[in-house]
């Protein structure tokens with residue numbers, strides 16, 4: 403008799419006897435106005451914002467090629483169960499959150515309704531497999547899955563009455579070391595002042611957005627180094643702006659300034675180029691916010707193309723984020739978790755994963771974003787001496803001010 407080995411089949415989901423049942427799934431596009439000035443130099447607007455020619459919230463910066471929004475845009479997902487437990491998830495979608503919103507509503511909801519939300523692994527594969535054969539294994543589809551997956555973990559924590567990090571295996575550290583990301587200000591003087599301010603607040607590691615030419619980059623990094631002294635760890639993010647050749651020339655100069663890490667030196671698709679970079683430079687070469695699954699990280703790890711990986715839990719979700727970090731640990735590679743633009747659910751999900759993995763160097767922290775995320779929490783989280791702790795509360799431990807954040811619901815696609 404011939405056997406047929408069928409893979410990834412979840413047809414065995416129990417129909418009866420589930421302790422919980424998913425009753426509703428709501429995807430909520432959130433767009434909050436922000437002061438562009440206070441975000442300039444940070445992840446929200448690393449350069450000088452230039453409005454697009456058409457009437458839109460979106461525009462470029464003078465210095466970089468990515469599109470940015472005038473608003474803090476995000477996608478929240480609320481999943482409610484028959485037992486009255488509700489879980490929140492969030493995807494990091496600084497531009498175009500309507501795309502994963504449509505995917506949650508039209509594609510993922512039918513896969514999840516009436517199912518047992520505690521089956522996080524089973525449901526992840528069901529979602530991933532649903533459009534896998536159509537080639538949708540990345541991008542907005544993974545953002546949508548990330549938001550749902552995080553909401554399922556929040557439900558699980560609330561159901562088992564445990565913080566999510568404990569369900570992930572427990573805490574590897576008392577507090578999560580943070581690096582301050584994106585020094586606000588456009589001039590060198592403003593950036594140095596912002597760096598000194600970060601050190602005053604207790605940060606021991608600081609990241610600066612560069613990518614404006616080797617000379618200009620070295621000048622700003624030198625000024626910040628002189629401004630904060632040799633004890634502070636400096637990281638640089640080139641936002642994919644260099645050729646491999648120029649990135650090596652830049653990296654050599656940054657090494658002289660004791661810069662610890664060069665992020666996104668060149669385009670993310672060039673794995674062999676990253677191998678050249680890691681072999682040529684003694685500082686750590688890092689990248690990873692653009693990748694969403696372990697399948698995408700695998701070539702970088704196999705080829706030893708990165709010294710540090712930087713997955714973003716708002717794009718991977720908790721389940722796949724944990725798997726990516728386990729895979730990286732298998733290759734003896736540490737992680738600096740990327741965390742950019744979003745709200746409190748995103749911060750919480752990132753922090754729980756950061757707590758529960760062995761190979762963490764830092765979690766990224768943009769203070770302007772964190773302050774905004776806290777506005778929609780009834781019990782704000784606090785950064786203490788450049789570290790963050792997750793609260794000992796069930797689930798993600800966020801107490802989202804639902805009524806107030808819903809006022810910023812702005813979806814062009816909602817009927």
Ligand SMILES: [Mg+2]
Nearest residue numbers: 639665666691
């Ligand atoms: Mg980056």
